[in-house]
Amino acid sequence: MSTVAQKKGFLAVLWDYLTTVDHKKIAILYLTSGGFFFLVGGIEAMIIRIQLAVPDNNFVSAGLYNELLTMHGTTMIFLAAMPLLFGFMNAIVPLQIGARDVAFPFLNSLGFWLFFFGGVFLNLSWFLGGAPDAGWTSYASLSIASEGHGIDFYVLGLQISGAGTLISGINFLVTIINMRAPGMTYMRMPLFTWSTFVASALILFAFPPLTVGLFLMMFDRMFGANFFDASMGGNTIIWEHLFWIFGHPEVYILILPAFGIFSEIFATFSRKRLFGYAAMVFATVLIGFLGFMVWAHHMFTVGLGPTANAIFAVATMAIAVPTGVKIFNWMLTMWGGSISFTTPMLYAVAFIPSFTAGGVTGVMLASAAADYQYHDTYFVVAHFHYVIIGGVVLGLLAGTHFYWPKMFGTMLNEFLGKITFWLFLIGFHATFFIQHFLGLMGMPRRIWKFLPGQGLDMPNLISTVGAFFMAVAVIVLLVNIVITQVKNVRVGNDPWGDGRTLEWAIPSPPPFYNFKQLPLVRGLDPYWIEKMEGNTKMTPAEPLSDIHMPNNSFIPFVMSLGLFIAAFGAMYQVSWRASEGESFVWALPVLIIGMLITIGAMAVRSLKDDHGYHIHKEDLLDDEEGGRE
Amino acid sequence: MKNGLKKWRLLSLFTALAFILSGCGEPFVSALQPAGEVARQQYNLMILSAVIMVVVIIVVAIVYIIAITKFRRSKIGEDVIPKQVEGSHTLEIMWTVIPIILVLVLAVPTVYVTFALADQAEMEEVDEEGNRTALVIDVRANLYWWEFAYPDQGIVTAQDLVVPTDQNVYFNVIGHDVKHSFWIPAVGGKIDTNVENVNTFYLNFDSEAAENVDNLFYGKCAELCGPSHALMDFKVQTMSGDEFEEWVTAMQEVAEEEQQPENELQARGQEVYQDQGCIGCHAVDPTQQIGSSTGPNLTTFGERSYVAGILDNRDPDLSQEDNIKDWIRNSDSLKPGNKMPVYNEDDLSDEDLDALTEYLMSLKVFSE
Numbered sequence: 001m002s003t004v005a006q007k008k009g010f011l012a013v014l015w016d017y018l019t020t021v022d023h024k025k026i027a028i029l030y031l032t033s034g035g036f037f038f039l040v041g042g043i044e045a046m047i048i049r050i051q052l053a054v055p056d057n058n059f060v061s062a063g064l065y066n067e068l069l070t071m072h073g074t075t076m077i078f079l080a081a082m083p084l085l086f087g088f089m090n091a092i093v094p095l096q097i098g099a100r101d102v103a104f105p106f107l108n109s110l111g112f113w114l115f116f117f118g119g120v121f122l123n124l125s126w127f128l129g130g131a132p133d134a135g136w137t138s139y140a141s142l143s144i145a146s147e148g149h150g151i152d153f154y155v156l157g158l159q160i161s162g163a164g165t166l167i168s169g170i171n172f173l174v175t176i177i178n179m180r181a182p183g184m185t186y187m188r189m190p191l192f193t194w195s196t197f198v199a200s201a202l203i204l205f206a207f208p209p210l211t212v213g214l215f216l217m218m219f220d221r222m223f224g225a226n227f228f229d230a231s232m233g234g235n236t237i238i239w240e241h242l243f244w245i246f247g248h249p250e251v252y253i254l255i256l257p258a259f260g261i262f263s264e265i266f267a268t269f270s271r272k273r274l275f276g277y278a279a280m281v282f283a284t285v286l287i288g289f290l291g292f293m294v295w296a297h298h299m300f301t302v303g304l305g306p307t308a309n310a311i312f313a314v315a316t317m318a319i320a321v322p323t324g325v326k327i328f329n330w331m332l333t334m335w336g337g338s339i340s341f342t343t344p345m346l347y348a349v350a351f352i353p354s355f356t357a358g359g360v361t362g363v364m365l366a367s368a369a370a371d372y373q374y375h376d377t378y379f380v381v382a383h384f385h386y387v388i389i390g391g392v393v394l395g396l397l398a399g400t401h402f403y404w405p406k407m408f409g410t411m412l413n414e415f416l417g418k419i420t421f422w423l424f425l426i427g428f429h430a431t432f433f434i435q436h437f438l439g440l441m442g443m444p445r446r447i448w449k450f451l452p453g454q455g456l457d458m459p460n461l462i463s464t465v466g467a468f469f470m471a472v473a474v475i476v477l478l479v480n481i482v483i484t485q486v487k488n489v490r491v492g493n494d495p496w497g498d499g500r501t502l503e504w505a506i507p508s509p510p511p512f513y514n515f516k517q518l519p520l521v522r523g524l525d526p527y528w529i530e531k532m533e534g535n536t537k538m539t540p541a542e543p544l545s546d547i548h549m550p551n552n553s554f555i556p557f558v559m560s561l562g563l564f565i566a567a568f569g570a571m572y573q574v575s576w577r578a579s580e581g582e583s584f585v586w587a588l589p590v591l592i593i594g595m596l597i598t599i600g601a602m603a604v605r606s607l608k609d610d611h612g613y614h615i616h617k618e619d620l621l622d623d624e625e626g627g628r629e
Numbered sequence: 630m631k632n633g634l635k636k637w638r639l640l641s642l643f644t645a646l647a648f649i650l651s652g653c654g655e656p657f658v659s660a661l662q663p664a665g666e667v668a669r670q671q672y673n674l675m676i677l678s679a680v681i682m683v684v685v686i687i688v689v690a691i692v693y694i695i696a697i698t699k700f701r702r703s704k705i706g707e708d709v710i711p712k713q714v715e716g717s718h719t720l721e722i723m724w725t726v727i728p729i730i731l732v733l734v735l736a737v738p739t740v741y742v743t744f745a746l747a748d749q750a751e752m753e754e755v756d757e758e759g760n761r762t763a764l765v766i767d768v769r770a771n772l773y774w775w776e777f778a779y780p781d782q783g784i785v786t787a788q789d790l791v792v793p794t795d796q797n798v799y800f801n802v803i804g805h806d807v808k809h810s811f812w813i814p815a816v817g818g819k820i821d822t823n824v825e826n827v828n829t830f831y832l833n834f835d836s837e838a839a840e841n842v843d844n845l846f847y848g849k850c851a852e853l854c855g856p857s858h859a860l861m862d863f864k865v866q867t868m869s870g871d872e873f874e875e876w877v878t879a880m881q882e883v884a885e886e887e888q889q890p891e892n893e894l895q896a897r898g899q900e901v902y903q904d905q906g907c908i909g910c911h912a913v914d915p916t917q918q919i920g921s922s923t924g925p926n927l928t929t930f931g932e933r934s935y936v937a938g939i940l941d942n943r944d945p946d947l948s949q950e951d952n953i954k955d956w957i958r959n960s961d962s963l964k965p966g967n968k969m970p971v972y973n974e975d976d977l978s979d980e981d982l983d984a985l986t987e988y989l990m991s992l993k994v995f996s997e
Contacts, residue, residue, distance in 0.1 A: 062856035062965040135853045141807040141824045142854060230825035236808060237823065270700070271709075276716035301810060301821050301851075303828035306747035310740040317732045317739075324728040325721065327689060334696040336714065338705045349697055356689050360682035367735060369742035370674035372818020373660045376810060376851040440661050440675075441654030442814035444851040447859030451939060454847070455655040532710075 019552035021105035022512055026112050027091035027407060033116055034083030039474070040123065041075035044068045046471055049431070053464040055452035065448040066133035067150065071123075073136030074154065077250065078161060079119040081392050085257045086115075086168055088399045089196045091407050093172065095503035096190045098181025098521060100514045103174040105550045106605075111168035113560035118161025121567055125153035135446060137247070140228035140239035144220055149571055155218045156567040160560070162207055162214070169203030172196055181502070182541040183521030187281070190501045190525075191274060194281050195260030198288040199253045205292065206249035213242035222574050237302060244295035252291040255387065256284060258395025259326060262348045265402055266330050268498045269345035270337030273525055276329040283322035283329075290319045300371045309368040316366035323359055327352060342496065343417035347398030350425050354394060358386030361436065376446075379439025385432045397424065397477070405495040409508045410488060416480035420473045427469025434459045500525035505538045513547050516540075516620050547615040559601040566594025657842040660814045664838030664846065666797075667817030667831070670742050678735050685731065746818075749829055752799045764793065767920065768802040770809035770822040772855060773967045774925045774938065775848075775863045784880040784915040787925030789933045790848065790865045793873035794836035801827045810852035813865055815842075819851045839867040845934055856966035862938040879994045883928060884916040891991065898988025901981045905972070913992060924969065931993040937964060953986045 008016070017025060047068055051059045060068065094102055102108050125131040132154035134143035143151045176197045180189070189197070217239065219225035226232035228239055267274045274280060296304060296312040330352060339345065361383040365371050374380055397420070404412050438459050443450060450456050494504040502519060503510075505527040519538035523529050530538055569591025576584035653661040663669040705711075754762050760781070767778040768790075778785040792798050802811050804822035812819035817832045839846070850861035868876065890896035902908060910924030918926065931949075935941055937960070940952035947955075957977070960969045970976075977985070 062859070066853070066856060066858075139808060139853070141804065145807050145855075235825055237825070270711070271702075272711045273713045273715065275714060276721050279716065279721050301819050303821060303823065303826070306744045309747075310743050313739050313743065314736050317736055320732055321725060321728045324685075325725055328692070328720075328724040329716075331689070331692050331696050332714075332717075332720065334700060335692075337700050337711045338702045338709050339697060339700050340702045352693055353686075353690065356686060360685055363732070363735065364675065364678040364682060367674050367678050367739040369739060369746050369818070370671050370678065372746070372820070373668070373671050373675070373814070375819060437653050437661075440659065442658035442660060442847065442849065444812070444849050444859075446853040448856065449859050451860075451862075453655075453941075454658050455653075 016552070018557050019109075019554045021101075021109045021550050021552055023090045023094050023102050023105065023108060024407070024509060024512070026108050027087045027089075029112050029116075030083045030087030030090060031407070033119065034080050034087055037075050037079035037119055037123075038081075038084065041072050041080050042471065042474060044072040044075065046467060048072060049464040049467040051448070052450070052460050054461065055450055055457050057449055060448075062448045063130075063133065066135075066446075067126075067131035069446055070132045070135050070138075070150075070154070071126075074122065074132070074158070075119075076388075077136060077254070078158060078165075079115075079122070081254050081388070081396070082165060083115055083119075084396050085199075085254065085392075086112075086165075088192075088261065088396075088403060089172060089257060092403060092503055093193050093196050094175065094179070095406070095506065095510060095514060096193045096501050097176060097179060097184050098502050098515060098519045099175065099179035100518075100547065101550070102171050103179055104171050106553055106556065107167050107171050109553065110556035110559060111164040111171065113556045114164025114167065114563070115161040116164075117560045117564035118157045118159070118164060121160060121564055122153055122157030125150055125157075128153075137243055138217070138239075139243075140217065140220075140236035141230070143217065144228050144236075149575075151217070152221055152571045152574070155214050155221065156571060159211065159214045159218070160563050160567060162210055164560075165203060166207045166211075169200040169207070172200040173204065176200070181515075181518045181521055183526075185521075187278065188521055188524050188526070190260075191263035191277075191280055191284070192257070192260035195256040195263075195284050198284050199256045202249045202253045202256070202288050202291060206246045206253065209242050210246035213239055213246070216242075222570065237299075240299055240302065241295070244298045245292075248295040248298065249288075249291045251384075251387070252287055254392045255395075256288065258392045258399075259284065261395045261399040261402070262330065262351055264501065265344045265348040265398055266333045267525070268402075268496060268500055269340045269342055269348070270334045271340075271498050272333055272337035273500075273528075274329070275332040275335075276325075277524060279325055280329050283325045286322040287319060290315065290322070294319065297366055297368075297371070300368045301375045313366050313368040313371075317363055320359065320363045320366075327356055327359075340498070342401075343412070343414055343421060344398045344402035346418065346421045347394045347401070350421070351390065351394045351398070354386060354390030354425075354428070357433075358383060358390050361386060374439060376444055377439030378435040378443045378445055381445045382432045382435035382439065385428075385435070389428050389432070397421075400477075402496075404484075405491045405508050406503055407509060408485070409490050410484050411491055411495055412484050413480050416476055416483070420477045420480065423469050423473035423476065427466045427471075427473060430466025430469060431463050432466070434462050438463070494527075500528040502526055502538065505530070513549060513615060513620075517544055518542050544617055544620060546617055547620070548612055549615060550612045551610055553605075553610070555601050555605050559598050559605075562594050562597030562599075562601060564594070565597060566591050569594055656815060656838070657845060658814050658847040658849075660818075662815060662838075664842070665816040665835045666833040667746060668815060670746065671818055674738060674742055677738060681731050681735055685728075746830065749799065749831065751797060752829070752831075763797060763799055765799045765801065766790070766792070768800050768811055768822065769805050769920060770802065770811065770850065770854075770861075771805045772807070773850075773857045773861045773964050775811075775861075776805075776920070776922060776925065778919045779877070780919075782877045782881065783919075784877065784884075785917075785919040785922070785926050786880075786915060786929055787922075787927075788863050788935070788938050789929065790863060791873070791876055792832075792834055792865060792867055793870045794834045794839050794867050796870060797831045797833050799829060799831045801829050803827050807854050808852050809850045809854050809861065811848070812851040813846055813848040815846050816865070821852060834865070834867045836867070836869065844868060857964040860937075860939050860964050862935070864934045864938065866934070876995050880915045880928070883994045884914050888913075890988070892987075894984050894987045895991050897981075898984035898986070898991075901977070901985045902988055905977065905985075907985075910969075915994075927989065927992055929992065929994055931990045932996045939963065949990060950986050953989055954982055957982060957985070 051057050130148045130150045132150040134146050216227040220228050226234045228234045228236050263274055294312055294316045297316045300309050365374050401412050401417050441455055443456050491508055493507055517540035520541035569587050572584045572587035576587040653659055656662045663672040751763050756762055767780055769776040776787050777790045802820055802822040804824045808824055809822045810819045811822055816834055820828050820830045844867045846865040848863040848865055890899055911927045912918045912922055913927050915928040936952040936956050942949040957972050961971045
């Protein structure tokens with residue numbers, strides 16, 4: 001295997017990405033497809049805000065509006081925020097722990113393609129008779145009553161992409177437990193690795209309840225089971241529990257990696273080690289643990305009774321404590337440091353007040369009796385956009401700027417980056433701050449239109465104007481990305497100059513085997529330690545020797561494609577049976593063919609040995625450039 | 630001097646907060662202008678939590694602003710390597726313990742109010758004859774309309790909830806088709822109308838606050854229930870306890886006596902009402918189809934504040950007559966997905982519509 005840089009044709013590059021098992025390329029796949037779905041979800045958001053700009057508006061119809069709000073939420077959570085975070089986890093975590101790849105490169109690829117096909121399937125609903133329209137929570141009585149195939153798209157699409165997420169979560173757990181470089185003890189792991197670790201554990205425990213819920217709903221809709229049909233002895237509250245037992249940890253699955261990214265950024269651009277590292281780790285684990293104990297705070301008005309409500313209220317408030325610890329530790333990291341206001345640092349700095357605002361409204365919402373007023377109003381909409389945009393999205397944007405050089409070897413333009421930052425920040429607060437008041441003034445959430453004369457007109461208009469600022473900011477970011485990649489000015493190992501962790505000790509982008517020799521880790525922030533002692537490189541922990549690498553594989557793509565095809569069959573067999581075999585006769589064969597493709601691919605994978613290959617020592621010696629492709 | 634200025638600013642912040650909040654929204658629909666005991670308790674919790682949170686935000690803001698102004702690299706110098714501080718136990722214990730105390734300050738009243746609002750002992754109380762003393766209303770939420778039954782009084786109405794002020798009113802709520810949520814923002818928080826079980830809670834309507842809003846509060850559906858979720862509004866007419874007794878009596882009497890049309894047009898309208906099958910879904914007798922009607926009961930239709938919960942009869946530009954006609958002709962575009970059929974000119978001639986409207990407007994029990 002030659003590591004000499006080669007020019008490749010488009011098809012060769014495409015084939016390379018379709019078959020890759022390299023965590024850095026899978027990261028780029030996640031980033032691209034997550035970015036695409038982010039734009040789709042953003043367009044849906046803009047249509048929602050245009051519809052609500054003025055009272056009694058008819059920009060979109062009532063049914064379409066419900067589809068938009070459902071797809072906006074579902075897309076942003078499952079198909080944008082999570083994959084984008086997986087993108088950064090894939091790109092950075094193996095580098096941060098000094099590993100050559102994740103533990104299961106094949107599964108890594110499978111996880112991505114499952115997510116991708118699940119997401120594509122879900123979005124095809126727009127062109128095949130209508131998108132799901134029961135909200136991203138898809139509460140059972142409404143989703144069972146929903147006509148057409150919208151909810152089927154939701155159930156099957158999320159089931160497929162959820163399997164991908166679960167696989168990726170397990171992969172990261174195993175990777176972080178087993179693949180750390182010599183000397184990289186748990187308490188020397190960078191915070192982003194720690195938060196990935198905890199978030200992956202949350203995925204492991206949170207996604208199975210969702211899977212169960214989706215299966216029950218699938219049986220209800222496709223085979224006439226009655227799990228959620230109250231008239232047949234079913235119970236819709238069960239869905240709410242299953243959904244939120246998944247749904248609340250999901251919030252932490254999103255926010256913890258963002259916390260991790262910010263922790264790296266604060267330390268880097270303050271030139272100071274993270275203040276209270278041990279407390280930060282403990283707080284991360286504690287938030288993850290408490291995240292499972294509070295799901296019923298989404299259900300205070302369901303009528304669970306005062307005892308359950310009181311317990312879940314207090315448990316929810318408890319989460320404020322570790323979160324507060326984190327906020328103060330970040331501020332104290334900056335305190336006494338030397339703060340450089342690069343674009344990623346601007347996002348991190350703006351994150352503190354934005355997220356604090358989202359956090360305190362979270363505590364307000366935890367107060368069960370008061371929540372009877374907040375619940376399902378725009379106050380809640382404002383709250384979760386403050387945590388998700390003010391926390392997760394700012395984290396993603398910060399991460400994009402911060403890790404772009406490591407992933408692509410070029411620096412995003414700082415000037416354009418700062419323009420994006422300011423437009424986005426102003427737009428974000430303009431859009432969502434006022435929504436707190438809209439909710440308290442009596443505006444329920446998920447409403448297609450509001451009628452005039454209720455004092456809601458002006459705040460809604462302001463909110464819509466803010467949304468346009470955010471849209472412009474995202475466009476500027478896209479322009480920035482295009483300009484940067486066209487100019488293609490290459491950067492070195494540590495382009496920010498203040499890198500502290502292992503990823504900054506190797507070339508940007510790293511060679512496909514990451515580390516020629518595994519590094520010896522001598523403490524927290526290992527690269528910083530070496531730099532302070534005047535070293536430019538990490539001390540190797542092993543002699544130069546052959547490196548064992550996995551082969552590329554097309555099987556994950558085929559496996560996922562099979563499920564994608566089968567999903568169509570599964571969905572339309574309902575119509576086939578409804579028409580008593582008159583139409584949709586192809587549905588059942590398609591279901592079977594799809595499943596056969598997947599099972600066949602699994603059989604091939606199981607029966608055919610694939611031992612990978614070795615990069616020989618001699619080739620590594622010649623490869624001073626780091627094997628850039 | 631400078632210190633005094635700061636304190637003054639802090640004070641003005643609180644005043645501003647209180648002022649902004651109390652001026653927020655319209656009194657008939659805003660949770661920030663509580664019009665009853667339940668809403669007031671919830672509002673007090675809101676203010677308590679908001680004040681605690683503002684304090685937290687101020688502390689964070691001070692540390693934050695000092696940190697990002699004092700320690701900029703442009704001030705410190707390009708090549709300075711700051712001391713690599715590991716942490717501080719004192720500080721970390723401080724910002725763990727203080728939040729715990731703040732959370733407790735909020736948790737105690739939260740638990741107290743949560744239990745207080747769930748106390749339904751009064752609902753079981755009976756007088757010497759074994760009759761329930763408290764007023765209980767059965768709320769049944771349907772796709773885009775609300776049914777309000779008074780089981781102890783044996784009457785039912787729809788869309789306009791009628792309640793007495795200054796006493797606890799108990800609600801048993803259930804969803805008929807899909808899940809909805811019953812919410813009167815100015816009077817108290819919401820409760821879901823589940824499809825499988827009855828939920829119970831109470832509200833209290835304050836007479837003074839009710840006078841401020843001409844005895845009419847807005848109610849809403851707060852749980853996504855389909856295309857017209859946004860339009861599933863209802864209204865609450867409040868009256869004094871005595872007046873309410875009179876209203877109940879009037880309703881009960883309406884059922885006993887046959888209503889005679891006042892003029893020919895009304896008589897024709899009544900015929901149309903029968904012929905078109907309106908009566909199949911819309912009873913005009915408050916004792917019929919309690920808990921089982923397929924459409925809103927129209928006994929009091931002529932004195933409702935709104936048509937279908939969304940067309941304002943008090944609007945000077947549009948008369949009640951226009952609203953009724955608009956609804957009958959265009960119900961599907963006014964409330965997409967609702968269950969009422971549309972009646973165009975072919976189904977219902979303009980003359981018949983005039984007559985029907987006249988008849989519907991005559992359906993009154995409690996006003997002259």
